[in-house]
Amino acid sequence: MSPLDGPDDAAVPEPEDAQALERRRRKAKRDFQLFLAVWIAVSVALVVIWALTQPHYFWPIWPILGMGVATAFLALDAYGSGEGEGEGEGGNADAEPAKAELSA
Numbered sequence: 193m194s195p196l197d198g199p200d201d202a203a204v205p206e207p208e209d210a211q212a213l214e215r216r217r218r219k220a221k222r223d224f225q226l227f228l229a230v231w232i233a234v235s236v237a238l239v240v241i242w243a244l245t246q247p248h249y250f251w252p253i254w255p256i257l258g259m260g261v262a263t264a265f266l267a268l269d270a271y272g273s274g275e276g277e278g279e280g281e282g283g284n285a286d287a288e289p290a291k292a293e294l295s296a
Contacts, residue, residue, distance in 0.1 A: 220270040227266050231259045 238252035 217270070220266070224263075224266040224270040228263060231256075231263050234259065 235252070235256045238255060242250065242252045
């Protein structure tokens with residue numbers, strides 16, 4: 193590693209990487225919107241089934257909450273801050289250089 197190479201040099205995406213990142217972000221937004229529509233439809237269907245059968249215990253809350261958690265994670269992926277983009281699968285991009293420096 194050269195003294196001129198700073199941590200900011202690795203953070204600047206190449207034009208191809210920026211295009212791939214934008215495609216990924218658009219796909220994540222489409223996926224979120226589709227899952228949101230499915231979640232709403234399933235939630236309404238479950239509430240209708242509950243109301244027509246035995247409206248004593250509101251059991252649809254459990255699948256609604258479960259799908260809600262998944263929806264929240266999809267929303268974070270699609271509309272999150274964008275920090276950590278380009279780090280690849282599995283997290284911290286700085287972990288590999290740190291390991292290399294320790295072994296050197």
